[in-house]
Amino acid sequence: MNAFAALERVETAGVETLFCGHTHQPYIRELSGGSIQVKVQARGMKTPREETMTLPMRRIVNAGSVGEPRHGNTKATYVVLDPISGDINIREVDYDVAKTCQAILDAGLPDVFAWRLRHGFEYAERAEDASHVCER
Amino acid sequence: MERWALVSGLKGDADLYKQLQRDLKRQRGVAYLFLLGDLIGPDQDCNYLINRLQQPKPGDLQPHCIYGWWEDQLLASCGYRGEQRAQESRLEHGETFHRRLKQGVAAEHLPWLASLQYGFIELDCGLIHGSSVDVGDSLDESTSPLLLLDRLTRLDVNRLFTARSARQFRLELSGGQITSCVKDHSGEQSQEHVVPKRSVIGIGAGSEYCIYEPGSDHVSFQSASANRRHLKQGFV
Known part of the structure; x- marks a missing residue:
C-alpha cells in the first residue's frame, strides 16, 4: 500500500x-x-x-x-x-498442523482448506472456483 | 488549444446557465463543458434547467453532467439509494428545504438524474463533485495535504477537480518524502517514497467556474457575473 x-x-x-x-x-x-x-x-x-x-x-x-x-x-x-x-x-x-489438516478432511471440508493450512498460503488454482483470484 | 469549462452548483438556476453559455462562447477554445453536480437545489423550480441540459438549445456547448450532493440527497429520499433516506440534507438544512427540493424536480426527471455518473476520468484528471471518498467530501485549500494526496491516490489521477466546497483554488503537491520501514517474518525493509507532483483544483460554484487547458496544465478561475460586468463597462 x-x-x-x-x-x-x-x-x-x-x-x-x-x-x-x-x-x-x-x-x-x-x-x-x-x-x-x-x-x-x-x-x-x-x-x-x-x-x-x-x-x-x-x-x-x-x-x-x-x-x-x-x-x-x-x-x-x-x-x-x-x-x-x-x-x-x-x-x-x-502446532500440530498435520493433526488439524486430518481433522479438516475427516469433517468432510474441501481438501483445499487442509492444503492451504499445510503450505501457508492461498493457492487460488486449487480452489474449487478456478476463476477465483486471491487479491492482497 | 482545446480547453475545458468546469462548472458546478447551478442549483436549478436556468438564467445563470444561459449566462454561462453566453460567457463560454466568448472564451476561446472551450471544447468541453463539464457540470460537476448540484444541478438542482432547494431554491428554484429546476425543471426548465434539467430539460435544457437533456436537450441543449442550438449553439449551446454540450453539457457533460455528473451528480452532486443535492442530486444524491434527492435520489436518496426518493428510494434510489437503497436504505439511505437523505438524513444529511435534513440535518443540515431542515425538513422545509428538503420538501422544497422534492417539489422543484418533477418525478419524470428522476430516472435521468439517477443515470448520472459519480465522476469522469479524462486523460489523467478526475472530475468529481466531492472526492474519491464521498460525494459530500468538501475539499478546499485548507484541507490537510496528506488527505488530499490520499484522495488523489485512491483515484490514481494527477489532478482532481472538485466542487463541493464551492471554493476556487489550486493546491499543488510540489515535493516531499516519507520513509516506510516494514518488519515481518522475512526481515526488515526500508523504502523512501517521494510525493508525486499532483494537484487538487476547486472549481467554484454558481457563476464562478474554472477553465482548464490540458495541453499546458493551465487553470484559470472565472466569474460569469464579473465577466458580464466588464463587458458592460467595456473592459473586454
Whole structure:
C-alpha cells in the first residue's frame, strides 16, 4: 500500500499505532521522516503561498492470524505490544498442523482448506472456483 | 488549444446557465463543458434547467453532467439509494428545504438524474463533485495535504477537480518524502517514497467556474457575473 495513503488511514483513525488484520500477513510498518510541500493558489491571491507540512511518525501493525496462514509458513501468528516501551513483537507459534489438516478432511471440508493450512498460503488454482483470484 | 469549462452548483438556476453559455462562447477554445453536480437545489423550480441540459438549445456547448450532493440527497429520499433516506440534507438544512427540493424536480426527471455518473476520468484528471471518498467530501485549500494526496491516490489521477466546497483554488503537491520501514517474518525493509507532483483544483460554484487547458496544465478561475460586468463597462 502507498506509504502516504497508509499514513492517512492512521491519521484518520486518530491514533499513533493502527492495529489491523484481514490479510493474514503479520508485519510492523513504521512511517517516519515525512513531509509534504505544497503551493496554494486561490482566487484573489496575488502570489501563491508555499508551505511544508511535517508528517508525524506513525505505525501500522498487522496481527497476522492464528488460522488460514498466508505468510508462507504454517505457524500461527499474533503480536504483543508493550504499552510502556511501545515495543511490538510478532510472535510465531508452532502446532500440530498435520493433526488439524486430518481433522479438516475427516469433517468432510474441501481438501483445499487442509492444503492451504499445510503450505501457508492461498493457492487460488486449487480452489474449487478456478476463476477465483486471491487479491492482497 | 482545446480547453475545458468546469462548472458546478447551478442549483436549478436556468438564467445563470444561459449566462454561462453566453460567457463560454466568448472564451476561446472551450471544447468541453463539464457540470460537476448540484444541478438542482432547494431554491428554484429546476425543471426548465434539467430539460435544457437533456436537450441543449442550438449553439449551446454540450453539457457533460455528473451528480452532486443535492442530486444524491434527492435520489436518496426518493428510494434510489437503497436504505439511505437523505438524513444529511435534513440535518443540515431542515425538513422545509428538503420538501422544497422534492417539489422543484418533477418525478419524470428522476430516472435521468439517477443515470448520472459519480465522476469522469479524462486523460489523467478526475472530475468529481466531492472526492474519491464521498460525494459530500468538501475539499478546499485548507484541507490537510496528506488527505488530499490520499484522495488523489485512491483515484490514481494527477489532478482532481472538485466542487463541493464551492471554493476556487489550486493546491499543488510540489515535493516531499516519507520513509516506510516494514518488519515481518522475512526481515526488515526500508523504502523512501517521494510525493508525486499532483494537484487538487476547486472549481467554484454558481457563476464562478474554472477553465482548464490540458495541453499546458493551465487553470484559470472565472466569474460569469464579473465577466458580464466588464463587458458592460467595456473592459473586454
